Amino acid sequence: MLRLAQRRAARTFTEALRPLGIEGRHHGVLLNLRKHGPLSQRQLIDLTGSDKSAMVRTVDDLESRGLAVRRPSPADRRAYAVEMTDEGRALFAEAARISEDVAARLLDGMDEGDQELLIALLERFVAAPEG
Template identity: 75%
Template sequence: MLRFAHRRASREFTEALRPLAIEGRHYGVLLSLGLHGSLSQRELIDRTGSDKSGMVRTVDDLEARGLAVRRPSPADRRAYAVELTETGRALHAEAGRIADSVAARLLDCLSEDEQSTFCALLERFVTADTT
């Protein structure tokens, strides 16, 4: 059931993001940078669950659109830090509103109490220690 739920949510979110010309992978990076500020590509990989080549492509896409920039990391001369541009921050905010709208639409089949319970259970599931 989790797989079916993921496919449904992913399909609806992908369609809703289409007017912004970004995909879920782009939104994941925008969200991480919006929440945490400048991050290395390694940190973005860890936060989004991406692989190295996928992250390079995603950051390349964001840079090409003027949504993010790579700068030398002040903490490590060998690494680059990725940060949002003003345009990236604006797109992040718009995509966040879309994400909220899609989530509300997806959960509309549940009562308010069921939505609260569902979200609490998902959070517990996602953060459970698997070791």
């Protein structure tokens, strides 16, 4: 059931983001850059659960669109930090609004108590130790 729910949510979110020219993977990187500030690609991989080659493609996409830039990391001269541009911040603001709308649509069939319960249960599920 979780896999079916994830597929439905991902499909709906992908469709909603299409007019912005980004996908969920782009949104995930922008979300983490917004939340944490400039990050290395390694940090983005850890935060998003992506792999190295997929992250390189995603950051390349964001850079080519002018939504993010790679700059030398002040903390590690051997690494680069990815940071959002002004254009990236503007697009992320629109994507965040879309994300809220999609979440509201996906939960629309439930009353407020059921929505709160589902969110609480999912938070517990995600926070539970693996194994």
